Amino acid sequence: GYTFSNPQPVDEVNSDGTVNTMPVMHEFGGIERLYFVSDRSGGEGGLDIWYCTKSEGKWQKPVNAGKMINTPGDEVSPFVVGDQLFFSSDWHEGLGGMDIFSCRIYSASFDKPVNLGKPFNSELNDLYY
Numbered sequence: 001g002y003t004f005s006n007p008q009p010v011d012e013v014n015s016d017g018t019v020n021t022m023p024v025m026h027e028f029g030g031i032e033r034l035y036f037v038s039d040r041s042g043g044e045g046g047l048d049i050w051y052c053t054k055s056e057g058k059w060q061k062p063v064n065a066g067k068m069i070n071t072p073g074d075e076v077s078p079f080v081v082g083d084q085l086f087f088s089s090d091w092h093e094g095l096g097g098m099d100i101f102s103c104r105i106y107s108a109s110f111d112k113p114v115n116l117g118k119p120f121n122s123e124l125n126d127l128y129y
Helices: none
Strands: 020-028 031-038 048-055 075-081 084-089 099-104
Touching: 020 075, 031 075, 048 075
Parallel strands: none
Antiparallel strands: 020 031, 031 048, 075 084, 084 099
């Protein structure tokens, strides 16, 4: 089984007066990241996907995933498998409402997101991969 240590706040992510939600951990190529959703200042608008990288045991300052991922609308529900980031957006070109998109993760950038299309997306809100 798993053994867990006492939970510790991630002060780099927690920010008074902002939404900070939907966390997902990811390790790829020896780099540990925490992806999350926030409406903090410095984003593209609405809810954006942000990430923190762990370096020498400490979480670094949050980084906005940038204009390739984030839009003036909402980007939510990040999920990572291997080198692929999945997320939902109500702004990127889709079938209606929120749609699920995928893009490749690089060390400091992302490929252009691709709509997963049907049957993953519909004219309704498709939020979680």
